[in-house]
Amino acid sequence: MILRVGNASGFYGDRFDAVREMLTGGELDVLTGDYLAELTMLILGRDLLKDPAAGYAKTFLRQMEEGLGLAHERGVKIVANAGGLNPAGLADALRALAERLGVPVRVAHVEGDRLPPRLGVLAANAYLGGGGIAACLAAGADVVVTGRVTDAALVTGPAQWFFGWRPDDPDWHDKMAGAVVAGHVLECGTQATGGNYAFFTEHGADGPEGLGGPDGPDGPYRLRRPGFPLAELHADGTAVITKHPGTGGFVDTGTVTAQLLYETAGARYAGPDVTARLDTVRLTQDGPDRVRIDGVRGEAPPPTLKAGLCRLGGFRNEVVFVLTGLDIEAKAALVRAQVEDALGKSRPQQVSWELVRTDRPDAPTEETASALLRLVVRDQDREAVGRAVTGAAIEPALASYPGFHVTAPPGRGAPYGVFESAYVPAGEVAHTAVLPDGTRVPVPVPERTRPLEPVPEPPLPEPPPVPAGPVRRAPLGRVAGARSGDKGGDANVGVWVRGEPAWRWLVHTLTVDRFRALLPETSELPVERHVLPRLRALNFTVTGLLGEGVASQARFDPQAKALGEWLRSRRLDIPEELL
Template sequence: MSGGAANGGVLRVGNCSGFYGDRFSAVREMLTGGPLDVLTGDYLAELTMLVLGRDRLKDPSLGYAKTFLRQMEDTLGLAHARGVRVVANAGGLDPAGLAGALRDLAGRLGVPVRVAHVEGDRLPLPAGALTANAYLGGAGIAACLDAGADVVVTGRVTDAALVTGPAAARFGWAPGDHDPLAGAVVAGHVLECGTQATGGNHPFFRRYDVRRPGFPVAELHPDGSAVITKHPGTGGAVDVATVTAQLLYETSGARYAGPDVTARLDTVRLTQEGPDRVRIDGVRGEAPPPALKAGITRLGGWRNEVVFVLTGLDVDAKARLVEEQVEDGFARAGTRPADVRWELARTDRADAATEETASALLRLVVRDPDPEAVGRAVTGAAVELALGSYPGFHVTAPPGRGAPYGVFEAVYVEPGTVTHTAVLPDGRRVPVPHPAATRPLAPVPEPPLPPPLPPGPTRRAPLGLVAGARSGDKGGDANVGVWAETDEAWRWLAHTLTADRLRDLLPETRPLPVARHVLPRLRALNFTVAGLLGEGAAARARFDPQAKALGEWLRARHLDIPEVLL
């Protein structure tokens, strides 16, 4: 791969998608906004695999991200004219099908691009599974680029593989080059969620113009170091805080494992190099773990939801009444769903000036293997109350028949059961060997903490006045990364926010295992809350099924903060 020679050996990799459904115009914006060597797009989340699996049940010819094909119809000629290679995991469950569609598209448009794809991630389906895919690394992408591909599409690869593949191809890294590969993994993790690296979803969003943030770019160097930036004139910002937030997103301990390498997040060093330029260096890598992570999705059953609106006085009594009435309706029908959950959100205010702000929401969520149990039974139990329940009875929407929900499960498989294959532009199929050297994962001992702040006056205040946070999901577990922006705040945070204190601040986590990981170079703590999300985001068992706002809830909690920090 020869890209990057014109800019002093630097490989410029941009991102144009953080999920299936991201900004459609981002491909064109990234191609026209500034110089690039490679444009990547991440279209696959755990939930997306379930969506694509359900698509294939309806039509076996489906299974890839159709949006990507439409984006290429608009921009394939532009990418070719500018010499930008495109690497995306939009192939989903059918990368060969997407590659064929791209060749047909290129023929219709008269654009002479060479298309390749990576496959081999599909696993034999366990009983009852809808999809089963291993997470592959970037070596197959590198093989396709080395063979001259202009466009490479993949199935399930790690998000960071979209960057490690092009970097390994450009710089000739071998599987044992753990440190540079780890640097590329970190850069790839920063890029993978698009505008989350440029101020999107940021706890300190008021600092930035995030009305339309630009997508990020990584300038990668042969030693694996990188500078995160964005195209000139685009919205948002790139600073240490935006990069820190994305680094902590959906990670856990100091070892960030993948099929290419295990990156040591406790070695990452961030430096503000200039406006909208953050250097990442110092990253150390280790051999990848011996097993490959795989994701299995299933249809878990059927789900329904009703939200009752409770207005004015006696909200708690109204909630008790409707719960008793619905439960009585289940009993009389002889069909109670297997899982019944009630949640009262006190969104009401006393002496409210509008009806909406005088109202609370009582949410009923039911799940069952039988669609009848969540359909007619729930509809009847709720609708029959319309004229005989609490005063002001109404719901946000009429209850429907219910819908299927999915379940995600993470498992680990032997690499020998997976045939990682690069299908080159000329059709040759090249097996991609797994790294020969591996290293079992082990926890990193907690490093020494900085000295605590000296005693002094405190004030009761929200944690978010002195700390940032970002949270997300990994299957049924939630991750919350918390960081301080000054050394003084870090001295206080490191000693104050223990796993037990987190449980106190977030009572929903009290019965669950909570692990704390310390990352001193980032002045950060990363917490993993096991089982908070039940069977995962697709099951939608929780109000915030992907834990996206868990960090903001934590920042809103009050505790005694030293006045010197405030």
């Protein structure tokens, strides 16, 4: 038996047509959609404050205008976490839509992730596992919507239901870990099929015909519209990652490796269902656009569930001064001194300046002759980041550096959010499956748990790390791929190579100290290195790089999406044999 699970959404705002494309493009048993991220929960929390009937991903409901009928015709189950903070409300809206469309589908939902209200917190949600989804499908649901579940639960739930896996099976943890790994690969949609891929130029991303040239799965611009991924799951927990025939993009061990490293850390990848051992994952190219995942081992999950807390952090404002031509540093110093003097006693609680040298000498255009000086202010009081800052930034316009102007006038200041992680005992969370007939079924917590512990770094591979011969100064990205992302205020950077000699060199060369030297912004922050030999990969976690999380916009790249590409651009001595 094979369970074919496809994905049609990696975030709230992903390609709208993906639901139709996945339902009509090939064989499928279950279609999933991941709509929730840390920032999304904050957005939905604000929606819920304005309207108690809101709090779910409205895009999903619009997609179901066509998707419900298509899925019913093809016998495809739909499982999505689009319920956000109001899965019951979304389930009711889906029933009303199905009745209006005349599509006889049975809708169920999963709830219990919302934690008791906390002072100042817009949304507090525990990450649930796949048990509630499995119970809804077993009761005959055609559509299951959830609130906050782990991204992988969208796959572990259907897998439990389809294969009849039970916690008392002797290989329960291994099978579930295999489903978790498959789910993690699918969760970000086209990131598994060539999207955001470090080596994209090797796969038809450039060529003489330009963007108007031939497209399609074999054309030079097949990355213009990558197809969404699907997993063929087997009863033993193994899987093959692929995509529908005739769709763009590509699937190979590199795209799957990159996604496995995304927003993970060490060898133990913990969840409410199981702790998957990423250091046991084995990837094999199984044909064109097919990657087999096997060998995955699992352990009992931790006794606690991770929870996400979203709250308003205060108010924020921003001004970007444009500095053109000569004397950039002096111009920046002058306007900074003027603004600081003007703020005086009304200075906001947090004031940060950043000079971005986008200028070039003897530039052929005014824009390329210009640098940007970015002022960001934060305070609990909206007025403190509003009029006072506007006046301080704009009043010197005729009394400051030559060529004074800003990219846009400052506004009144806008609220910003903060994401925090917490952990709660699993037994305190009322994980509940609400079946199509309204019956409420409690989902039991795992009987076996294991506290989470780091895996010691394995012995470094031999023979000696550096191949004999000359070295050349070159960007790290000439031999290594990377993918990076955020978890609250922390960032991770996964780095991998594609051959054994390169792996021996990388694991000996890219130490924590070298990582900090290549990325000076991390030099004063805690950095951990995790070694994953089977993936020929290193995963670095940087604590505190993103301040209070993406919604606080504490950094130029607030989700660390391009941190890995910055690392790949940095130069070091690389053996010519590898280049």
